[in-house]
Amino acid sequence: MNRAGMGWIGRLILLSVIGFAIAMPFLWMVTGSFKSRAEVDEGSIRLLPENPTADNYPILLNFKPDAHGNYLDLRFGRWYFNSFFMSLGITVLQVLTSAMAAYAFSRIQWRGRDKVFLLYLATMMIPGLVTMIPNFQIMVYLGLLNSYHGLILPAAFSAFGTFLLRQFMLSIPPSLDEAARIDGAGHWQIFWRVVMPLARPGLIALGIITFLGAYRSFFWPLIMLFDEQYYPLSVGMLSLDSSYGRQTELIMAATVLNVVPLIILFTACQKFLVKGLQLGGVKG
């Protein structure tokens, strides 16, 4: 709008207030993580702790015993590792296989191509709940329950990823392919040298979406894992909630630890995500 003026200050204030409303619980969480149990249970309105204590973090990570003198013995570090490892594995596999399948669906003509793709699309509408139960049975049957393979493999193949990348690849002009083929390149080289670099925004967008989704996944690890060592952070944090006596201050600290790396990761990758979504577009 060409009305320069002080109107934008109002907008700034509004945006700041909304930002405040959204950030407030996080602030409460951070200040709460430095309170002692007695103070948290007291439930006063004080944001800042009266007697701040930095003990909650070491207690959580098993470096110190808690107020009762017991070590928490929660494998927080391991859960962190599991979350990260699982997400990385799923992301890499999914992006790779989806890209390859998208290539097959978009750059190569073959009989029945569109019908098979339609099949992919159709299954995207089936709610995940429907496939959870038989997937569980299959895992039991294959003996993959309670293991890392069971965590990673089912999530490593996604019709959604294939769909997204195919849309991206369709917008890459086929003339580039032909030019490369004239130079004697086969499909594999075309894939790596021509298509993938041009599809980079889509790859990054898919990668970020998949990584975040895998990091936050809860239902499948919950039903699949029985041994604490395999738990990702999302499932592991449940045991904080239910071990004898609620320890709110530790929950706060754990949530902070859970959240901070993602914040850092996201702030760094934010630009790519938006650009990827913009370019991929939601062309219905």
Next chain:
Amino acid sequence: MRTVFLVLLLASAALYVGAQLTLTSREKPGVVQLRWATDKNPARTRQTAAFGEMFPGAEVVVDPADSQKLLVQCVSGWGPDIIDCYGIAHMQSLVEAGILLDLTEPAKEHGFAPEATYPAIEECLLVEGRQYRFPCNVWANCVIYNRRMLEDLGVPLPQEGWTYEDLVRIGKRIREASNGNLVPVANWNNVWLFEDMYIGAGGTYYRPGSHGLVSSFDSPEALAVMRFYHDMMHVHDVLPTPTEATAIASAGGWGSGGLTWFSGKKAVMIFIGRWYIVQLPNYRGLGNDLAVARLPSWRGRASRGQCDARAAGINAKGPHRDAAVKFLKYLASKEYGRIIVADGDSLPPNPELARTGENLVNDIVNDPAFHRPFVDAIRDARPVDTSPFIDAGLTNRWLKERIEQVENRKKTPEEAMRSLASEINLQIRANLEDRLDLQRKYESITGKPYTPDWWRREAPR
């Protein structure tokens, strides 16, 4: 681009290898390791250490797995070796699912048959006459009350042989004297409270003589007890309403909400077992203020509540069944029983150690008069009954739902109980229709052939 993916793949592979290698299997050579699925109570350390001394060559490790998934875990072959069942309903579910090992023979051989523990809980250990578990501790509730608070408020103390009407009177006096600030009875587990009241009124879950085929939740006793529960909460204000109760329950942990309020002197009375005193060391001086009375009785009846046990069973599919049997033998021993008595973790499985109040004196509370009512309670108590034709976990869930509906005034007490009874009856009917093995059980129990309209023959109410 290719290099990026290659690097990422290699990194993932390296992490995978690292993850697999660092999986700790806590096996030690020469020592059989038994996984015990129980809650992570600090007392377990002592209990497992003593077992290690008694049976070198075997070791028990606590596995605080999610109890909700226990069933599925065991069925898919991942179960622990020793399974804690928190009640008769839990045991029945596990037996139905084929998880618990039949212990009748080993029990006789190694001395942990039902004779080795209290007669009152014998039924709690058996399903159709076969034994499936042995108690880790036994509980029967009494009323622990804060005598100092009652004296300070000028409210009369509970007397021997007091009734539920007396409870209401005392509760009302507490509310008056404290301007409504104190909660008379901390309702920390509404299902157990209801069950205590119901059994005290002579109620059963299934109609006597019906072999578990007809629910008894629409009996006059059930309706009366639920109505009384409702009135205690909404008319006499003796029990906290859901608003008050959420604040109690949200403190989290196993029942610790109501306990915290009682220990924090915001509630005056609590229906609980002897295992409450485990909390006392956290609250200095509280122990001297407390006293115990038997459960109130209904007019014309003796005081009686329910009893049950947190008992251990053995995973029928586990690889270490023989070693696990040793653990149960340990539970029947006096060494283990003494740890339970000393810790205050309810009543020991071995009744020899709990004959009188003096037996149960320990460092936490050394007044025999405190422990005596528990000894009496376990003598008179009775467990709830179950039916082989319906999953007890399911009926418990439905009962809890109905109680919560009454608490939230979604249904009247009578509606809630009648609908509960009819829902249970319908489910029993459906189960019988669906499953051949239940039909055969029906025939062998009742001696009559199974027909789809068998329920019409039962006397309609």
Next chain:
Amino acid sequence: MNKRFPQPAVFGFLLPNFLGFLVFTLLPIGLSLYMAFTNWSLRPQVGLEFVGLRNFQRLLGIRQVAAAPQIPAGWYILAGVVLLAGLVGYLWANVAHWAGTKIGGTVMAAVGVVTVSASAATAPSQGLILAGLIALVCGLASMLSGRSPHVAAQREGNAWRPGAGTIPALLVAAAALVLWRTNAAVWSAHAPRDERFWQYFYNTVYLMLGIPVSILGSLGLALLLSNALPTGSAGRRMGGAALCLLGGGVTLALMWLGGMPDLGVVGGLLWLMAALGLAFNVVSFRTIYYLPTFTAGVALMILWKAIYNTKTGPINVAIAALGDWLGFSWAGPNWLGSTAWAKPSLMIMGVWTAIGGTNMLLYLAALSNVPQDLLDAAEVDGAGRWARFRHVVWPQLAPTTFFISVMSIIGGLQGGFEQARVMTQGGPAGSTTTLSYYVYLKLFQDLDLGYASAISWILFAFIFVATILNWRFGKGLEVEL
């Protein structure tokens, strides 16, 4: 098009993905379909049998519990079908601008008012009042919808004359009347075979009511963030930011000295937001608003459970403190513990989480694609801000809105599991159990895989119908443009 038989290359590229698709998507779907028609159970004693439609009958069926009333149940079911047809037709008629839609809107609004007052007067039921309010809103929307430049003026005039567009609303009114009159008699004589299924379905749908709020909120935020703040040169920006930080510091210090350090921190946070906004412009707000989305999950739920604590959570503590200050004794509601407040609590949390999330980013992307010359042309024509938005921007956003609503419906119908599992365990008296949590309970506590599969397929049927309706509706929007 050169269609050759698939070359080896195709197999090579497709195979890993397709294999995974086969094993982890296609096969389970088939298996699940089969399971839904059997009595598959994890209990060893139960032998696997094909039972046909039994699971579905148990799930959806109605059985008679008392003497049959004068009106057979068939009429009742017919009335339900007519109601549904009327509702669908109403949507269709409005989108396709049939004649008579505004009269239909009046009828619908009247139905809504009658439902609300009748329900409030006799036996207040949250569901009925909600339904009445929705009918009222739909009716008013029909009646008040303004002139769209893409609709011929003649058709617009037709809207107030009786025509095909009134029929659906009349159907709805008739069916509602029949259902109301027969309500007492038929309801008490019949009961659903699985009451819980319907209760949990109601819970699931109820919880989805927050979705339009969060979508509109995302749109609003996107609009606010779509144009950068004209803060001027870097020097001015940084200067402004420094000023804000100073302001924050001053507030903090003042409050601290005044004995209210918390208000100081709160005020400081506000100043910090403004400073960030000045320094980094809209990017900072975008990041902050996106925070809940990608940290969503169990951690945030545990956090919100603590926030909703009736005694120690900040909301209730603040309410009590405010009340104290004003001289009243206020107590905050029993958020997660009362059947009335449990679902609204989850909805509030849901809106907070989603409002600045992916939907906002999608809208931002779509807004940046709105051709500027269209906007300029409209301004030249004298269209004000609101008119510009309604007639230029909103239609351009239609594909995005359609995409978002489809994904939200699919997600919403399957959702609620995490909240139920982590925060409420299904809620007081089953009031926060959604269908997905019901499936989990059936699977893990009752080991009844066949029944759980049947539930999930019914869920799929709902999603399918909702998506088709949405697609038709969305197409209608696009057709008019």
